[in-house]
Amino acid sequence: MEERYEIFSSPGCSQLSFQNSEHATWGLIENNARLPLEDLIGDFVPQSASNVTEQNVSQSAEFDPEIYALFASPPKDDQAVQYAVGTAGDVENPVVSPALQASPSSAGYSDDSYNIIPENYGRESWLSVCSPSGIAWIQNQVASDDFANIASDLTASWSKQLRLSRNEAAQRGAEPQADLAWKYTHAYFERSVDSLFDVIHRPEFEHHLRSHLSNRLCDDDPAWLALRNTVYASGCRLYRSQNHSDSFVSIQQEAWRFFSNALSVHSDLLLRSPSIRAVRALLAMALFAEGLGSPALGSGLVANASLVAQSLGLHRGLPALGQPSTTELLQRRWLFWAVYCCEKNISQRTGRPSVIDDNDIGREVPTEVLPDSMIDPLIFTSIIQTCQISSRLCRKLMSTRHLQDQPSKLMDIVNGLDNELRTWKATLPSQIMPQDELKHFQTNPISTNLALILLHCSYYDLIMATHTIFVYPWSIRQPSLESNPDLAARLRAQITRSSEAVATAARNIIIMARNFDINGACTHAFMLHFPMHAFINLFIYVIRFPTLKSVRGDLALLDVSTGYFGQMEFVTGSELSFTFAREIAGLARRAVSQAHQQR
Template sequence: MENRIERLERAITISGLDTKQNKLQASIKSGDIKSQIGLSDKLSILMINEKGDSSYIGSSSGYSLFSFQGLQWIANKTKWADLELLLSQMTGHYRADWHHGNWCSFQGDIWNPAPAGDREPIPARNFAIKYVNIYFDVFNAVYPLYNRSIFDEHLHRQYSGNPPESIAWYASLNVVIAIGILSERMHCIKPNTVGDTGPSYELSWKYFRNATSCFTQLLFTDVSLMAVAALTGMAVVLQTTSSPHSAYILTSTAVRLSHSLGLDQPCDDFRISPAEIEQRLNVFWIVYMMDKGICLRYGRPSTINDEDIAVDLPRWESDIDRCRSGRGKFYAFPSLTRLALLESKVHSELYSARSRSKSDEEMLICIGTLDAELQDWKAALPIEVRPDHDIQCHDSSFLSVILLHFSYYNCLSAIHRVPLHLGLEIMDSNIRNCSLNPRLNYSAVICTHTARAVIDMLDFFSHDASPERANLIWISTHYLFCAFLVLFGNILEHPGDPDAFTDLNRLNLVTKLMSPPSATGHLSGYIRTLKTFEELANIAAAFLTCS
């Protein structure tokens, strides 16, 4: 990109269109661009282990302390010289070592077709109806992948002696039952509630395995709206495991299939029923939400170009249905969709290759605008579920509200990390010379507050050592580890902070609560990650003791 910029500048000069003012602006902007390109490269991570396996994590991920520049900063602050050990721990992860959380009874490749004799039989009608109902009551209210009337028509046929022959239906039924079992247990995660003795996680895994055995056919044989919904449901489930790579690949695949079906385009003139039009819209926006969330969390380009979207957002209905208890059911889907649009803008405007063409002043104006839009989004939420307020909602909505808070804090942190990376001196000089969002002057404080808020949310499920709590831990792993790194950096930067030792306790809480899942399966890759964070907590403790 630097060479491209220089060639462009030379071409303008040779053409005779250059003026003194243009030269001055180009000179200033070119310097800004080069510094931003270099900074972005230094804050990204490319991990390559001795087997040659590699994984790229971009600068929006929140893992910049594990970049070479970040490790150098740690070494300079702490006089800790053993960078090589930490680097070997970080690059020693073999994807094959990762296992699927609590679902440890299955050891094979889940994407291979399974012989009929190895599949879990479709359950009895009453069992299926129970967990389909739970799925629609708990999960589908947040991620409305299926239209209830269309799904019920297929379900009735399934037990009428003339079952549908569609592979997409078979995969969908199994995904819905698997999620229904998970939802029954995970929605009881709220403090002071007790889950019942329902089916085991192993059974949920078996139904999920039925669905994944159809993977190849869903891609190439039975390409349909229901196939996209099934793949998206699989990706959602895989976010509750220790393997984010699988969810990343599945989401990208679902996006490509949605494009092939035109889900991002209007279809009012194609004689499609209103129910199917609504489902097409919902499935597209759920895939969009997942794609943009993963994009921001792992610093990788999105599969969806926002400029190609020609459909409306989901209808914004009443967010809270009041119950007799006073705790309302919150329908998070419209709010999550609009947050995903903001996540997309954050990555595009602050972290993409195109964003590096902005001057520092333009970047700071953009940061201020995005922060204001995010605060407007937050203010539009009912106060019962608004971040930085006590959660007061129905138990069935609790998990979706927790995930909404995690996503909000992640987006806020991604916005306010950028001025810190640019440097406080640059930021201060720009604030004196142009009208900027005053919150930019407190970016470091905002990032620290956000990290504390994320870790403090562990109180919602630290009381319980059940498998469902462990699966919620997997969903929150990225947010907790990123928050850990922010507080770790703050301790090294400000050891005299009155909250430094409290923050150290937060670091230890993260490593303590992240430990139980590692005992439930063959998670050598995850265990190495956990050991890295335990080492960082030890470094922070030693640093505070010596300060």
């Protein structure tokens, strides 16, 4: 039978009582003093967390193991208010709950918000701050109802990135003339993110294009139509972005015309003529969609690329029929791992389940590349390894079944994954190894190397994903630990480690994002996801521990993030607009000010 629990609170009372539906009291918790000041910061960026002691954590109401994951908004009237806290699954999506209905700001949920609610983003996603439990906890921390309205705007803005807002053209548009087609092609192969994965083999593509433009190739293959038009679309965006007088909107409009041509044969790629070229086309289309700053199309396209690749046996080796050359064999191997990386990356960011089962893969990562390949085997292999760790993380930690595990088991899983991540990092060559803590803004080779940006941000993002289950107080529920002081002490220590690990990783991403090159061509979804994930996590850390000395630097970093999103809004002509970032940073400053006034 499903258990449901309720939080009972009375106005002016410093205690909360947790009861299940049969009213068997779990425990009585007193609100204690906040965590005292600790010397965690240098001049700007906080240092390690060695000074956050378990004793300090045990004195913090925010870290009390009894109320962990069961926070609610304070009552707004003279009567006791009951807030229903359901099973872990109830926090998944931002639906209106009794906790929100008790708040005057609940009216901020518009009709558009209800249309967004069904979007599934996962319990450990940073968007869970917009769940009823997340909103209630944040409103309690900042002593304000304002976050309900902010959460509505945040969810609406981000969910637009998860959906397709354009209709496909009824007819195919004209393709570029030969001279422009070659300009777009060269831009694609020389500047596209696709070159990291060698999605399209350049000599082969240019050979076909030369024949096509000279009318010597009579090929009605839908995969060839999709492939060349996707190259035109990506190349158009890259080529035209060099002209600073061209607006983001006009560039995207022209690129979209070519991309619509590719989309027009999408069903054919899946149902009529699945092929290696179809896999390349679908993957290139997914990466183009990522460049729109939206995983809306990317998620579906890369899933389809994965399914076609697996239907062709790319994940296990070659079928019995046919004897491909060594060159073709090597291309197929790298192509599968390119599909794997993109699919795992997008599925983690969107909170959607992966369509690739790692246990079903019978293909090793290649150790060599073709002479004319653009793949850097060291970096590509490292990116593959981060995606493999990400896949294990999702399987071990983010499934509904594991969310029901006892705290001791969850701690073992989290610490095991953290150790795996840090052990993997230690094996990397120094020239590509992510730093533990970035101290200041700097322009270095990483800032212009898209592969290293992806590798380093993926590592920091995985650190955050590993630990957020013990950082988001609303993400899981646990029983009373009153009779098990040893487990309670372990949990306090775990929350300390996890909170600092997440905060440090968030700071590193924000510092790295300062040097991201945002222009009409580079609005890749990971340039949006990583900074936003870091921004929300650092905000949670600040309002949870508003009296730490590290707060001064963290507030500054939140302002830096606000500037980053403002720059993105400016460059994209407000096509990508996240004004709620300024409001969230303002809430953090208000919470810090209130905490210091109360000391």
